[in-house]
Amino acid sequence: xxxxxxxxxxxxxxxxxxxxxxxxxxxxxxxxxxxxxxxxxxxxxxxxxxxxxxxxxxxxxxxxxxxxxxxxxxxxxxxxxxxxxxxxxxxxxxxxxxxxxxxxxxxxxxxxxxxxxxxxxxxxxxxxxxxxxxxxxxxxxxxxxxxxxxxxxxxxxxxxxxxxxxxxxxxxxxxxxxxxxxxxxxxxxxxxxxxxxxxxxxxxxxxxxxxxxxxxxxxxxxxxxxxxxxxxxxxxxxxxxxxxxxxxxxxxxxxxxxxxxxxxxxxxxxxxxxxxxxxxxxxxxxxxxxxxxxxxxxxxxxxxxxxxxxxxxxxxxxxxxxxxxxxxxxxxxxxxxxxxxxxxxxxxxxxxxxxxxxxxxxxxxxxxxxxxxxxxxxxxxxxxxxxxxxxxxxxxxxxxxxxxxxxxxxxx
Amino acid sequence: xxxxxxxxxxxxxxxxxxxxxxxxxxxxxxxxxxxxxxxxxxxxxxxxxxxxxxxxxxxxxxxxxxxxxxxxxxxxxxxxxxxxxxxxxxxxxxxxxxxxxxxxxxxxxxxxxxxxxxxxxxxxxxxxxxxxxxxxxxxxxxxxxxxxxxxxxxxxxxxxxxxxxxxxxxxxxxxxxxxxxxxxxxxxxxxxxxxxxxxx
Numbered sequence: 083x084x085x086x087x088x089x090x091x092x093x094x095x096x097x098x099x100x101x102x103x104x105x106x107x108x109x110x111x112x113x114x115x116x117x118x119x120x121x122x123x124x125x126x127x128x129x130x131x132x133x134x135x136x137x138x139x140x141x142x143x144x145x146x147x148x149x150x151x152x153x154x155x156x157x158x159x160x161x162x163x164x165x166x167x168x169x170x171x172x173x174x175x176x177x178x179x180x181x182x183x184x185x186x187x188x189x190x191x192x193x194x195x196x197x198x199x200x201x202x203x204x205x206x207x208x209x210x211x212x213x214x215x216x217x218x219x220x221x222x223x224x225x226x227x228x229x230x231x232x233x234x235x236x237x238x239x240x241x242x243x244x245x246x247x248x249x250x251x252x253x254x255x256x257x258x259x260x261x262x263x264x265x266x267x268x269x270x271x272x273x274x275x276x277x278x279x280x281x282x283x284x285x286x287x288x289x290x291x292x293x294x295x296x297x298x299x300x301x302x303x304x305x306x307x308x309x310x311x312x313x314x315x316x317x318x319x320x321x322x323x324x325x326x327x328x329x330x331x332x333x334x335x336x337x338x339x340x341x342x343x344x345x346x347x348x349x350x351x352x353x354x355x356x357x358x359x360x361x362x363x364x365x366x367x368x369x370x371x372x373x374x375x376x377x378x379x380x381x382x383x384x385x386x387x388x389x390x391x392x393x394x395x396x397x398x399x400x401x402x403x404x405x406x407x408x409x410x411x412x413x414x415x416x417x418x419x420x421x422x423x424x425x426x427x428x429x430x431x432x433x434x435x436x437x438x439x440x441x442x443x444x445x446x447x448x449x450x451x452x453x454x455x456x457x458x459x460x461x462x463x464x465x466x467x468x469x470x471x472x473x474x475x476x477x478x479x480x481x482x483x484x485x486x487x488x489x490x491x492x493x494x
Numbered sequence: 495x496x497x498x499x500x501x502x503x504x505x506x507x508x509x510x511x512x513x514x515x516x517x518x519x520x521x522x523x524x525x526x527x528x529x530x531x532x533x534x535x536x537x538x539x540x541x542x543x544x545x546x547x548x549x550x551x552x553x554x555x556x557x558x559x560x561x562x563x564x565x566x567x568x569x570x571x572x573x574x575x576x577x578x579x580x581x582x583x584x585x586x587x588x589x590x591x592x593x594x595x596x597x598x599x600x601x602x603x604x605x606x607x608x609x610x611x612x613x614x615x616x617x618x619x620x621x622x623x624x625x626x627x628x629x630x631x632x633x634x635x636x637x638x639x640x641x642x643x644x645x646x647x648x649x650x651x652x653x654x655x656x657x658x659x660x661x662x663x664x665x666x667x668x669x670x671x672x673x674x675x676x677x678x679x680x681x682x683x684x685x686x687x688x689x690x691x692x693x694x
Contacts, residue, residue: 127557131595135587157561157597158586224558225565252562254555 087317090119092129093142095351096255097274097361098172098302100341100382102142104328105321107344113327114320122350125254126224127157133307134160139314140321142168143305146398148421150226151305153408161308164395165426166322168302169329170387172361172380173229173292174277175199175236177269178262181206181218182287182369192368194376196290196470200240203289207247221253221261221270228292228301231401233271236295238488239471245405262286273301274380275357281367282357288368293379296447298387298467300394303422311426322430326388333383338362385452385464386439388427393443393477395422400480404487415480437462446475502610503545504529505536507554511621515549518617522609537563547607548597549614557595564597585611592618637675644678647685 089111093099102120105111111118121138123129129141130151145167151159177185190202207218222229234244244250253261258270263285271292280286292299304325311318331337342358345351351358360366364379381387399418403410424442431438439455439462449465469475475483502524506512512529519527528543530536533556540548540563550557585608589595592615598607641663648659663681667674 124553124555125557127561127595128552131552131586131590135583135590137590157564225562252559254558257555 087116087320089116089139089321091140092121092123092132092138094123097358098169099142100332101168101325101328103344103350104332105324108331110324110327114324116320116324130156131158134158139310140304140306143303144224144227145300145303146226148305149399149418152417152421153414162305163308163311163423164303164305164390164421165423166304166325167300167388167390168304170298170381171293172301173271173273175271175289176277176280176286177289178286181268192372192374194290194294194374196236196295199289200236204241207242217248218268219249219251221251221258221267223255223272229271232292232295259283274361275353278357278360281369291376293376294470296469298385319430326431329383329388389439390422390424390427391443392419392422393446396477396480397446397475400484403484410484443477447473501526501543501545503548505550507531514621515614515617518613522613533559546599546602547610550595552593552595588615594618640675640678644681647681
């Protein structure tokens with residue numbers, strides 16, 4: 083290796099920091115000539131700020147965060163790009179035991195089926211409204227997060243207005259389980275291991291999972307400070323290769339115990355290794371001793387899980403529009419589209435001869451089955467990627483999609 | 495409007511640091527200062543005191559919670575921006591370096607707010623320096639105790655004098671390119687594992 087690269091990456095204590103952790107701990111970064119320093123952060127705001135002032139060159143980011151930065155939706159931001167995704171899926175919706183008991187009385191079962199759980203929740207919400215009880219309160223980690231959008235998508239598709247029928251608040255992931263146990267919130271949508279945390283502590287029941295609401299959906303990305311990326315293309319490409327190889331290692335079930343132990347260490351998530359296993363194995367402990375297997379709960383590599391699809395960026399953008407965070411116009415749409423950078427991903431990974439998608443965008447929700455697709459290099463299988471309500475998102479018909487969505491209230 | 499009328503809210507889980515900031519603000523003539531160490535109920539506090547400036551530590555995990563409140567019109571009466579001026583990069587960097595962030599009501603003049611931010615930055619830096627010195631002093635003391643115990647083990651098990659025991663530790667540390675305290679720690683741990691004899 084001719085040149086060494088110093089890269090500092092910020093991350094939050096979440097299971098999907100796995101690729102970054104493995105890249106450092108298993109030597110994939112080192113093999114690319116990168117001294118990769120990982121810095122654990124306490125808030126997404128810190129990650130954004132420290133990327134902006136140059137403490138971090140890259141970071142573990144919520145998939146919509148780079149869009150929010152570039153669309154000017156945050157108090158401080160630098161131009162940020164997403165040249166790689168850090169896997170697909172990985173979240174769940176956990177509800178307090180008391181709420182689960184009510185949902186169960188309305189037909190919910192521990193099968194994680196979003197439609198069934200949503201019907202039950204709607205019945206509970208209606209009952210509470212009739213009894214003039216305060217609306218249920220759910221927490222998500224950030225307004226610009228996959229959690230917020232998938233929770234809202236699920237609720238809205240089940241006939242629950244996320245702005246009127248329930249309350250949605252923001253809470254940091256490690257505090258969710260305690261807030262649930264203390265009765266401050268009735269439920270939450272968060273990444274692992276923070277659902278397993280509530281189940282293990284006996285305070286919560288997993289009602290449904292991201293992989294069932296929208297299978298194979300975007301969750302975290304590698305956000306890179308655009309100016310740094312432009313001045314250090316070699317370093318960025320080397321990092322993407324290291325992360326891809328880390329993805330191969332993370333995807334191998336033979337490594338899951340070692341990965342769980344790595345993530346459990348105090349420098350990373352700092353919680354028991356057993357808490358990491360459900361997400362890695364897909365055997366989700368939904369409550370007590372009840373385990374429900376989930377296909378592709380968290381996908382670190384397969385199904386082009388690290389590819390930064392422009393259709394993912396654009397879907398996230400449609401949700402920002404839907405919930406009143408940003409106005410839809412051509413400029414904003416272009417900013418969203420250009421934030422995700424499959425071109426950089428391709429340039430970095432081409433030398434590895436790995437399977438690369440032929441397109442930069444796809445119709446989301448179109449694949450009912452695993453489907454081999456045309457790809458450069460090797461064979462690639464995509465899907466299934468369905469939304470639970472049968473929805474389809476065609477990025478070429480974004481106006482229609484936005485028009486067809488239920489709109490946010492505009493009475494304030 | 496004199497500058498003392500600025501309402502300032504300090505959110506810091508570290509009560510000692512919060513009071514250092516508060517004292518600093520009062521010394522510079524700001525009397526309308528509210529300090530909270532817990533984010534719970536802060537929305538109500540914000541609605542009540544209607545702050546012009548909010549100072550929060552970067553280590554507070556609730557920054558995302560706070561920023562979300564600013565976006566909700568019902569929580570805050572006036573729009574709040576971050577820092578004094580986005581173009582004032584040096585201030586922003588200094589603040590992030592120091593581990594503090596500030597949110598300012600839109601439209602507040604820069605010269606009124608900048609001294610507050612500068613004061614917060616310098617107090618945060620002073621606090622970290624103090625904490626670091628304290629930590630160093632504490633670990634120095636710990637190290638000294640460890641070395642004492644390691645010497646004791648060597649004196650007892652190998653019949654060395656105190657000076658010989660120390661020389662052996664020092665030589666081993668040099669050979670292995672490690673700190674004496676690390677060698678002492680290994681020795682104490684090993685003696686504990688190999689059990690009884692030395693009271694670890």
